[in-house]
Amino acid sequence: MHKNQPFLSEQIQRKKSFLCVGLDPDLEKIPDEYLNKEEPLLSFCKDVIDCTKHIAIAYKINIAFFEALGPNGWSQLEKLSKEIPEDCLFIADAKRADIGNTSKKYAEYFYDRLGADALTLHPYMGVDSLLPFLVRKDKWSIVLALTSNPGASDFELQKSDQGEYFFEMVVKKFNSQELQEHVMFVVGATQSSYIEKIRLLAPNSFLLIPGVGEQGGSLEDTVKAGRNQTEGLIINVGRKIMYPKGKITKPDDIRASADEFHSQMKVYF
């Protein structure tokens, strides 16, 4: 099933929600009760999905936490991929990119074998390094533009000799008429003054926004600056939903935490 732009806009309006739940199942952080299970990451993430699927429009799986466990982690990931609800976008947050013949392998794995609808990508090596992802019009390429970490100032916020920020160059390169229907950009909510800049450069594109929640970005500023006529926003919240009470978090706590984020979002509909 092709989860295209109209599909996404429809889910957002129907659920009155921009919420993407970030599945970052860190073995050091997941509630103790899951640690004795045979497949702890899978069990925990399944419960998180059950507690949030009524209001989530996307799930973003952080691949590193599964990769850290080797083959068994990948096996849990492949099972988890089948649990993403049909009405939600499945984002594989893997931040891949390499020369063409290698990127092709990554695309095959994440899009075809794992069944992800979208994959996060590093732009550094240039457009041709992402072509194997970009040619897949049935899937989303999510290109890093301006990330939410302090190190964004090292390169992303440096200026070119044309007077534009580096992240602006990235957005312009990946924002052709042809690409805008299946390319999103990552923009951190911690940099809300820059969301407007990206929205000007890419008025029709969806934006994936981390940094609301744990990292302190403002929901109101984000919606104001980033929303467009097709909604255009996917707002990721990870740790604040998954671990609201740390190691003693229960499913009801997760549900309550997600509902709290949703109640803040509903007012915009």
Next chain:
Amino acid sequence: MHKNQPFLSEQIQRKKSFLCVGLDPDLEKIPDEYLNKEEPLLSFCKDVIDCTKHIAIAYKINIAFFEALGPNGWSQLEKLSKEIPEDCLFIADAKRADIGNTSKKYAEYFYDRLGADALTLHPYMGVDSLLPFLVRKDKWSIVLALTSNPGASDFELQKSDQGEYFFEMVVKKFNSQELQEHVMFVVGATQSSYIEKIRLLAPNSFLLIPGVGEQGGSLEDTVKAGRNQTEGLIINVGRKIMYPKGKITKPDDIRASADEFHSQMKVYF
């Protein structure tokens, strides 16, 4: 075992070789005779290692080709990691990088569980995104600077408002006194005029150089521009060694192809 700069210099001088063999075992390309084996990538790569270990100073495993096969691919990768000879650097070419808590997971997997000595990394998100790798002084961080693909011109070769190429900014950021003993830079041999620039900025650093062989970079220009007083060069050759006769390649062909590259390198010692 910590395979540090003196270790690398010693292997290079002892073997009279800069050769890193790139293990890119593409199922569509590996010789037919391996396809019926239970673990084709592993079997093929083991034979490649056997045919080249007398002259290789490093092996660079392209992780994507294993990842493409899911849990079974990772299982083959973990077995292969134990086959890297003790006198060679084991480079995991995975091109990872993410915010700190995620990069930490990648570092744990590749350095500790897989036992890689070195890992390739995307610099785009800035220094803090790579800290979990950089703090590991017993391991190498290999930062992408100027890659060998045409898309390098999209961003890496754009100029900043300070008049420097973007890749020069990257090299400067990761080339402190403290880091230079365990940080390498990737510089494509196809851009040999730029190797000199990087050598000026990072006189003491090791450089990992792809693009000799299949991509047409000149060995002579590379050695002239990049060698330093500790040798400072690791030159990767992948497809031209692994598949010199395509699908009917035999181990003897691989050995002959590697020996040919080595004979071209020996003249510099």
